[in-house]
Amino acid sequence: MCTSITMTTKDQNVLLARTMDFAVVLDAEPTFIPRKKFAFTNDENHDGKNEYAFVGMARQSDLGEFIFADGLNEKGLSCAALYFSGYADYNSQDSDKKYSLAPHDVVPFLLSNCSSLEEVTKTMENAQVENTTLDFLGIVLPLHWVVTEKTGESIVIEYTEQKLHIYKNDIGVMTNSPDYKWHTTNLRNYIGLQPEQKSEVHLKNMVMKPFGEGAGAFGLPGDFTPPSRFVRASFLKSCLEDSQTEMDGVISMFHVLSNVDIPKGVVKTSQAYDYTQYTSIMVNSSLNYYYKTYNNQRIRCIQLDNEDFNATTGKIWSTGDSEDILYRNKK
Numbered sequence: 001m002c003t004s005i006t007m008t009t010k011d012q013n014v015l016l017a018r019t020m021d022f023a024v025v026l027d028a029e030p031t032f033i034p035r036k037k038f039a040f041t042n043d044e045n046h047d048g049k050n051e052y053a054f055v056g057m058a059r060q061s062d063l064g065e066f067i068f069a070d071g072l073n074e075k076g077l078s079c080a081a082l083y084f085s086g087y088a089d090y091n092s093q094d095s096d097k098k099y100s101l102a103p104h105d106v107v108p109f110l111l112s113n114c115s116s117l118e119e120v121t122k123t124m125e126n127a128q129v130e131n132t133t134l135d136f137l138g139i140v141l142p143l144h145w146v147v148t149e150k151t152g153e154s155i156v157i158e159y160t161e162q163k164l165h166i167y168k169n170d171i172g173v174m175t176n177s178p179d180y181k182w183h184t185t186n187l188r189n190y191i192g193l194q195p196e197q198k199s200e201v202h203l204k205n206m207v208m209k210p211f212g213e214g215a216g217a218f219g220l221p222g223d224f225t226p227p228s229r230f231v232r233a234s235f236l237k238s239c240l241e242d243s244q245t246e247m248d249g250v251i252s253m254f255h256v257l258s259n260v261d262i263p264k265g266v267v268k269t270s271q272a273y274d275y276t277q278y279t280s281i282m283v284n285s286s287l288n289y290y291y292k293t294y295n296n297q298r299i300r301c302i303q304l305d306n307e308d309f310n311a312t313t314g315k316i317w318s319t320g321d322s323e324d325i326l327y328r329n330k331k
Contacts, residue, residue, distance in 0.1 A: 001267070001274050002082040003229050003260045005237055005253060006172040008152040013246040014284040016078040016148040017253040018070055020057065021262050023272040024137060030291065031058040031066055032307050032315040033112065052077075053309040054111040055289050055302055057280055060316070061136055068107045070280055072289050074309055075115035076150030078282040079107050080174075081143045087177045088142035090129035090159045099123065102132035103141045106157075110147065117149045121166055124157055146174045150284035156180045173234045176226035183230045190231050193217055195239040224267050224274075229260045246283055250290055253281050254299065264294075278319075293319050 001021035008014050020028065032055045056071020070080035081104075090103065101109055106129070114120045131140045146169060148154040154169035158179055167180045171187070174180065198215040201208045220235055221228035236256045243249040257279050267274040280291040287304040296319060307315065 001176055001224065001226070001229075001262065002080075003233050003257060004080050004082060004146050004174045005233055005256060006146070006148050006152075006154045006169065007237065007240075007243070007249060007253065009243040009245060009249040011245055012152075013249055013286060014076075014148060014150050014152045015246075015249050015253055015281055016070075016072075016080060016146065016154070016284070017257055017279070017281040018080045018082070018146075019257050019260060019262075019276045019279045020069055021267075021274050021276050022083075023269045023274045026059050026069075026277055028057040028059050028069065028278060029319060030289065030302050030317040031056065031060070031068070032302075032304075033066070033108070034307070034311040034314060035309050036312070050112045052112055052115065053304070053307065054108070055304045055307070056107070056111070056282075057278060057291065059136075066108070066314075067104050067134065067136075068111075070282065071107055071111045072282040072284065072287060072304060073111040073115075074287065074304060076284040076287065077111060077114055077116065077120070077147065078149075078284055079110050079145060079147045080282075081107050081141075081145050082174055083142060083176045084144040084158065084179075085142045085177055087158070087160055087179055088144065089162050090131060091162050091164060092128060092130045093162060094128045097128035098126040100128050100130055102130055102134070103143045104132075104134050106143070106145055110145075117147060117153055117155055120147050120155070120157075124164060124166065129159060144174075144180075148282075148284060171234055173230055173237060175230040175233070178227075183227065186227055187231060187234060190219070190235065193220055193235050224260070224262055233257075233260055246286055246288070250281050250283070250299070254279065254292070 004018040006016050034053045052073040054071045054073035056068045058066040058068045072078045144158040156167045156169050158165045194216040196216045198210050243252050261276045264273050264275040278293045289302045
């Protein structure tokens, strides 16, 4: 369970925001990978190069491998993986492809090797996504991906029925299953939603007035299923006042995603509770990575440009070490 949103501010800052909702505690930490070889699960078809440095939220396995759920690279390309259960069906039979990727390696592979959506598209057209098990979960992750470049263009990448599908992300919203085209079609059921207040209605001798402000959004789904979160995020994004600056956009995105934030105890699975473990915002133009976690709602910022792209080793921040944006803005 996750939700992502893309937007462009008036001063042309491009943002990709996402919630990470999961039942298994990921213990993800902000992680920087410099321009060096990244250890992928299926490495036999890789030439060992890592063109671009990037930062994102990652879990480090007991074997030292990093599993990235999202990230932003030095060229202003951002990517996020979202769960796609019941629909993800990879092209693992296409053995003639140039690249062999585990589903959980798609995010770091694209960030370390691509600078634009055009390159992403070419890479995925030449990629075979294997049914490779992620060890610490013991399953093949069913995923789809949203990728955004600094022009503001965004795409959704999905594999269904063992075929690759790449959609232009015109809505600028993604959640989970079903597929992207289904979600965009489903929006037609909610075209009556509006930010304006409903007027009074006359029924013979009775005058019916709304109980209070906000009646224009009556019927907006409030549950936490992927279709409902997609509709809710799309409506809220469409109603936002124009964001003038990067900080305006960041604040707006956190407010929108707070409406799909899942507190512990609300969504119970067979063994645990799904909840929003962190929310992140990647700014493609400034290379700033903002985030907050379930247990620490302070908005913190990592500035990718401040890192040494040619460093010999990477860097991991604890979730309390990166800079507080409120403090940074007062400097």
